[in-house]
Amino acid sequence: xxxxxxxxxxxxxxxxxxxxxxxxxxxxxxxxxxxxxxxxxxxxxxxxxxxxxxxxxxxxxxxxxxxxxxxxxxxxxxxxxxxxxxxxxxxxxxxxxxxxxxxxxxxxxxxxxxxxxx
Amino acid sequence: xxxxxxxxxxxxxxxxxxxxxxxxxxxxxxxxxxxxxxxxxxxxxxxxxxxxxxxxxxxxxxxxxxxxxxxxxxxxxxxxxxxxxxxxxxxxxxxxxxxxxxxxxxxxxxxxxxxxxxxxxxxxxxxxxxxxxxxxxxxxxxxxxxxxxxxxxxxxxxxxxxxxxxxxxxxxxxxxxxxxxxxxxxxxxxxxxxxxxxxxxxxxxxxxxxxxxxxxxxxxxxxxxxxxxxxxxxxxxxxxxxxxxxxxxxxxxxxxxxxxxxxxxxxxxxxxxxxxxxxxxxxxxxxxxxxxxxxxxxxxxxxxxxxxxxxxxxxxxxxxxxxxxxxxxxxxxxxxxxxxxxxxxxxxxxxxxxxxxxxxxxxxxxxxxxxxxxxxxxxxxxxxxxxxxxxxxxxxxxxxxxxxxxxxxxxxxxxxxxxxxxxxx
Numbered sequence: 001x002x003x004x005x006x007x008x009x010x011x012x013x014x015x016x017x018x019x020x021x022x023x024x025x026x027x028x029x030x031x032x033x034x035x036x037x038x039x040x041x042x043x044x045x046x047x048x049x050x051x052x053x054x055x056x057x058x059x060x061x062x063x064x065x066x067x068x069x070x071x072x073x074x075x076x077x078x079x080x081x082x083x084x085x086x087x088x089x090x091x092x093x094x095x096x097x098x099x100x101x102x103x104x105x106x107x108x109x110x111x112x113x114x115x116x117x118x
Numbered sequence: 119x120x121x122x123x124x125x126x127x128x129x130x131x132x133x134x135x136x137x138x139x140x141x142x143x144x145x146x147x148x149x150x151x152x153x154x155x156x157x158x159x160x161x162x163x164x165x166x167x168x169x170x171x172x173x174x175x176x177x178x179x180x181x182x183x184x185x186x187x188x189x190x191x192x193x194x195x196x197x198x199x200x201x202x203x204x205x206x207x208x209x210x211x212x213x214x215x216x217x218x219x220x221x222x223x224x225x226x227x228x229x230x231x232x233x234x235x236x237x238x239x240x241x242x243x244x245x246x247x248x249x250x251x252x253x254x255x256x257x258x259x260x261x262x263x264x265x266x267x268x269x270x271x272x273x274x275x276x277x278x279x280x281x282x283x284x285x286x287x288x289x290x291x292x293x294x295x296x297x298x299x300x301x302x303x304x305x306x307x308x309x310x311x312x313x314x315x316x317x318x319x320x321x322x323x324x325x326x327x328x329x330x331x332x333x334x335x336x337x338x339x340x341x342x343x344x345x346x347x348x349x350x351x352x353x354x355x356x357x358x359x360x361x362x363x364x365x366x367x368x369x370x371x372x373x374x375x376x377x378x379x380x381x382x383x384x385x386x387x388x389x390x391x392x393x394x395x396x397x398x399x400x401x402x403x404x405x406x407x408x409x410x411x412x413x414x415x416x417x418x419x420x421x422x423x424x425x426x427x428x429x430x431x432x433x434x435x436x437x438x439x440x441x442x443x444x445x446x447x448x449x450x451x452x453x454x455x456x457x458x459x460x461x462x463x464x465x466x467x468x469x470x471x472x473x474x475x476x477x478x479x480x481x482x483x484x485x486x487x488x489x490x491x492x493x494x495x496x497x498x499x500x501x502x503x504x505x506x507x508x509x510x511x512x513x514x515x516x517x518x519x520x521x522x523x524x525x526x527x528x529x530x531x532x533x534x535x536x537x538x539x540x541x542x543x
Contacts (some may be wrong), residue, residue: 001299088301089251090309111299 002043002085002112003092009079009105014050028100029080035098036084047080076105083112138182142175145191151265153192155239157199159302162246164264164292166206167199174198240265241317241352242302247291248316249300256287261320263288266345268327304356314357318366318422321349325370347374354409364413365423371406372429375399387535395436403433424453428465443473460490461498468502476509497526501536508543516543 016025029047036042054070070077079101086092089109096107150171157167174195188194247260259277262268274284294300304310328342350367357363379393388394410426428449431442450466453459463486471479483502486493493499504519520540527533 003299088303089249089299090301090303090305092299093251111297 001088001092002083002114003089004108004110004112005045005082005084005092005096005099006108006110007079007081007099007101007105008076008108009101010076013079013101013104014077017050025100032098032100033082036082036095041084041086041095042082043085044083045081048078051077079105138179138187141182141187141191142178145178145195146175146267149192149195150267151240151243152238153196153199154264154267155243155302156196157203158264159239159242161203161296162300162302163296164243165289165296166203168264170199170202170206171195173202238352239302240349241356242304244317244320244349245304245310245313246295246300246302247320248313249295250312251298251300252291252294253287254316256291257316258320258323259284260288260291261317262324262327264292265320265349266324266342307357310357311360314360314362317353318362321346321353322366322370322422324349325373343370343374343377346370359416361413361416361418362420362422364409365420365426368406368410368413368426369422369429371402371409372426372433375402375406375433381531385531387529387531389535390432398433398436400436403436406430407433419452419456421453421457424449424456428453441472443469447473460486460493461496463490464493464496464499464502471502471506476506480506480510495526497523497532500526504536504539504543508539513543516540 013025016022033042033045051070056067056069056071058065058067082099084092084095086095089111092109096102096109099107101107154164154167154171157170158164161167177198178191178195182188244261244265247264248257252260259273262273263270270285270288271281273288274281277284305313325343325346328344328346347367347370350363350370353363354360354367375398376390376393378399379395379397380388382388406426407430410423410430413423413426428446431445431449433441435441446469447466450462450469453462454466464483467479467482467486470482480503483499483506487499500519500523504516504523507513507516507519517540520536520543524533524536524540527536
């Protein structure tokens with residue numbers, strides 16, 4: 001089954017991308033990406049820039065409403081996601097646990113909608 | 119329908135109908151969880167498997183009276199349920215699963231069913247229900263429904279929840295199993311420990327539901343106790359060195375060994391102390407003892423091992439003529455410490471009464487009730503109090519306590535027993 005491993009990061013995690021911890025931060029995700037590939041389960045993914053770069057758009061009554069900032073103003077923010085293809089939820093959870101950010105933020109595991117093949 | 123068969127059916131509809139219903143009921147009891155686990159294992163769609171199985175049972179009730187009950191009713195039901203499952207998949211292709219996938223799954227499991235040693239997937243199904251991704255309060259109810267076929271109404275009554283609310287939670291949990299891709303495998307040891315408690319609880323709850331009907335008068339409960347013992351055996355077979363699984367099996371065997379002594383010839387309730395030990399099943403008691411010893415070798419005590427040890431101390435009456443009350447007091451103390459349960463503490467008070475006399479027991483019980491108000495609404499508290507007051511010659515207090523016990527009991531045999539006791543004060 002295909003799952004998204006969604007990384008929610010704290011403000012400090014986002015800061016670590018750019019301060020003196022930056023090498024450790026990026027090496028961590030690099031190693032994780034390498035492990036997913038080596039296991040043959042990586043099918044996609046992307047890192048996202050910090051929440052302050054986000055812009056939220058809504059269409060209401062035909063008119064565009066724009067808000068500066070991410071959709072939800074919560075403590076941990078969406079930082080990126082990996083797409084993996086594994087046997088079941090337990091396997092996905094085992095990979096989520098290994099994801100950088102699991103120890104500081106939160107990792108959400110969610111199955112992808114699979115379109116009909118026929 | 120050929121005329122002859124029609125005649126046979128019309129000539130003896132009652133007999134055929136009864137035997138079909140009886141056969142379906144027997145298979146339902148023995149095979150429900152096994153069939154459901156088989157049907158749902160590949161697709162992970164428990165609700166669809168339940169619907170298909172329900173249709174198959176309905177088809178059996180109408181088909182079997184017309185001819186013979188098949189030689190292998192379980193295989194018949196599986197084949198019928200499988201057809202229903204395929205039909206349902208064709209009618210309603212979901213966004214998450216193509217028909218192709220479902221058919222592939224069905225083919226695989228068909229090959230599995232016809233193989234000589236078809237694996238029993240019930241345990242895998244139970245571990246799926248106990249998955250940490252499932253809301254914890256619904257894990258045991260879910261297991262009772264999918265493995266034992268309990269209705270939502272019946273589970274709701276047992277868990278003191280509104281039937282509609284219980285139904286919704288069960289539906290939500292089944293959707294989660296299907297859509298989140300929860301596997302039906304018995305997990306690795308490190309994983310299963312975390313889930314084992316819910317599995318043990320469900321088996322124990324199933325046994326408890328059968329226990330309250332020792333004579334098998336209620337068809338919905340008949341066989342449930344044996345089924346629970348069987349599941350505990352399957353569990354032990356899979357998680358060999360898990361002391362709490364062994365503890366549960368030892369506990370259930372101890373309780374089961376006393377079944378023949380729990381009601382007298384007229385169906386009246388017989389309390390443990392007054393049971394005829396000659397009716398206890400010695401072989402089963404010995405097996406329980408052997409299993410409990412194996413559990414304690416791991417030196418990881420737990421609730422079920424303690425409960426089994428308590429029953430073991432009661433069982434010494436079969437050999438030495440007297441239960442080991444020192445051990446029982448000690449073990450209930452340990453159980454109270456471990457679980458914090460007021461019920462365990464109350465049992466400790468009852469054991470103290472047996473060992474040190476009614477006065478000490480009553481003092482301990484009253485002390486408990488002052489600290490744990492919930493006991494004032496618990497039948498065994500009042501029954502204990504009544505018995506101890508009677509022994510101390512406080513007739514008025516004893517009768518009043520029996521009245522309180524009687525209004526809090528629902529089992530007719532126990533009510534009858536309490537009334538007899540009350541009138542003899």
